[in-house]
Amino acid sequence: MIVQEKNITKKSGESVIDIKGLYKSFGEHNDVLKGVDINVGQGENLVIIGKSGSGKSVTIKCLVGLVEADKGEIKVFGTDITKLNNAELNAIRIRIGFLFQNAALYDSMTVRENLSFPLKRHSKKLSSAEIETAVVEALESVGLEEAIDKMPSELSGGMRKRIGLARTLILNPEIILYDEPTTGLDTITSKEISDLILAIQNKNNTTSIIITHDMACAKLTGDRIMVLKDGVIYAEGTYENLEKSEDEWVRSFFV
Amino acid sequence: MLTYIKNIFNDVGDVSLFTIRFFKEVFKPPYEIKEFFKQCYFIGYKSLPLVAITGFIMGLVLTLQSRPTLAEFGAESWLPGMVALSLVKEIAPVITGLICAGKIASGIGAELGSMKVTEQIDAMEVSAINPYKYLVVTRVLAATLMIPLLVVFADGVGIIGGFAGVNIHSDVNMVRYSEQVIKSLDFIDVIPAVIKTFFFGFSIGLVGCYKGFNAANGTESVGKAANSAVVVASLTVFILDMMAVQIVDLFY
Ligand SMILES: Nc1ncnc2c1ncn2[C@@H]1O[C@H](COP(=O)(O)OP(=O)(O)OP(=O)(O)O)[C@@H](O)[C@H]1O
Ligand SMILES: [Mg+2]
Numbered sequence: 001m002i003v004q005e006k007n008i009t010k011k012s013g014e015s016v017i018d019i020k021g022l023y024k025s026f027g028e029h030n031d032v033l034k035g036v037d038i039n040v041g042q043g044e045n046l047v048i049i050g051k052s053g054s055g056k057s058v059t060i061k062c063l064v065g066l067v068e069a070d071k072g073e074i075k076v077f078g079t080d081i082t083k084l085n086n087a088e089l090n091a092i093r094i095r096i097g098f099l100f101q102n103a104a105l106y107d108s109m110t111v112r113e114n115l116s117f118p119l120k121r122h123s124k125k126l127s128s129a130e131i132e133t134a135v136v137e138a139l140e141s142v143g144l145e146e147a148i149d150k151m152p153s154e155l156s157g158g159m160r161k162r163i164g165l166a167r168t169l170i171l172n173p174e175i176i177l178y179d180e181p182t183t184g185l186d187t188i189t190s191k192e193i194s195d196l197i198l199a200i201q202n203k204n205n206t207t208s209i210i211i212t213h214d215m216a217c218a219k220l221t222g223d224r225i226m227v228l229k230d231g232v233i234y235a236e237g238t239y240e241n242l243e244k245s246e247d248e249w250v251r252s253f254f255v
Numbered sequence: 256m257l258t259y260i261k262n263i264f265n266d267v268g269d270v271s272l273f274t275i276r277f278f279k280e281v282f283k284p285p286y287e288i289k290e291f292f293k294q295c296y297f298i299g300y301k302s303l304p305l306v307a308i309t310g311f312i313m314g315l316v317l318t319l320q321s322r323p324t325l326a327e328f329g330a331e332s333w334l335p336g337m338v339a340l341s342l343v344k345e346i347a348p349v350i351t352g353l354i355c356a357g358k359i360a361s362g363i364g365a366e367l368g369s370m371k372v373t374e375q376i377d378a379m380e381v382s383a384i385n386p387y388k389y390l391v392v393t394r395v396l397a398a399t400l401m402i403p404l405l406v407v408f409a410d411g412v413g414i415i416g417g418f419a420g421v422n423i424h425s426d427v428n429m430v431r432y433s434e435q436v437i438k439s440l441d442f443i444d445v446i447p448a449v450i451k452t453f454f455f456g457f458s459i460g461l462v463g464c465y466k467g468f469n470a471a472n473g474t475e476s477v478g479k480a481a482n483s484a485v486v487v488a489s490l491t492v493f494i495l496d497m498m499a500v501q502i503v504d505l506f507y
Binding site for chain 1: 285366370374375378380381382383384
């Protein structure tokens, strides 16, 4: 059963991400996604919530081709990425930023190298001075200029998340996928990151999917919220709609 | 039992694909030159002390052990030549190969394994950087080129070790010793012995990368990847050595 909430407001019509009937199972007994439908409009922030292990991370990994979907259509910028070869897929991946649940910073590189790594490979025309400026700018936008020469192992969890975000931002992606950007952080840092997500959306008109357990973050950043349960989108609506949902299970997220 | 056999075939298939991918990607630009040199430094230069110590001990011990037997036949003067020949043809390549399987294959397995587990490899993939090219091609190439150099180095140090061993009981000067060593070493002995070490290096790099790159999720799989990299790489060194000896045997 899908609980459809009324008054869903989208920021603009054209959908940038359009997932239809996405299925994914691991092995024979672990059906994770059983027909997920998601669409996100240009410039919209979509929040996905759901219990741990419900397949939220798997969903966005399918979206960038990290996990191969069993069945279904995944349209990004109007092209179905499940039908692309590797080179075509990479052309789309450059336009998508992905913030990993555990930041996934490259351990063997300094923060500076972490940030310049994708830039050097994709913007070959840039001089090293321009790369340096871009790195510093990206670090400034997450408020961590002073960490530029540190190794990832010297950073705290919250700093790692922010450096991960800076690394995502440096290629100016049109879509950003945030996997639990605030999990494990104190409320003040969480608020800062949520504000950052909003600022990025407003500045570049980026389209985002934000996976989170943090309802404060969901309330602040989400234009629309989807609830994933048993492999399908169980409910959908704005924060205010879902908070007053008739479904007790959905409401239980909001206490 | 059936699943066990099936798993073996699966593994062989996967390794073959992994190897084919190496040859497909190694010639394709862009080349990761900087990372390649960095790996050469780690794999080659950083292993020098270990290889030097083992090489010296090999030469020394081999000399001391062979001496009584040769002395029985009154053939002590053959000692330098015999030691040099066994070192260069067999002992230095295999022992150095095994040491490198322990140090390098496990190092690569653990490094790539932890990168896999912490999603760093995925992060490269989504930023449209080919992780296979950046991580695997550079490491396998570096191992293929560095391990032969390490073996030649071990040969040299081993022969010096042999000199020390000879001098414990008798007094042979360096010039005479090296004369005997050089006289005993033929080109056709040395060349196949060097050629096989390229294969040792290739397989050590490849096994380490394969195990790391395909580590399962969860931190305990990093240890497993490193561990099985050592086991498989050591075994491969032995098998390759046996094949090399058989092939050389066909020709001479
Ligand atoms: N690579 C994989 N191999 C096998 N099973 C996997 C893999 N990735 C995910 N799974 C399974 O998929 C299910 C969903 O995982 P997923 O990481 O998407 O959960 P999640 O909703 O992101 O949870 P959390 O909030 O804890 O991050 C889990 O049961 C997990 O075991
Ligand atoms: Mg997750």
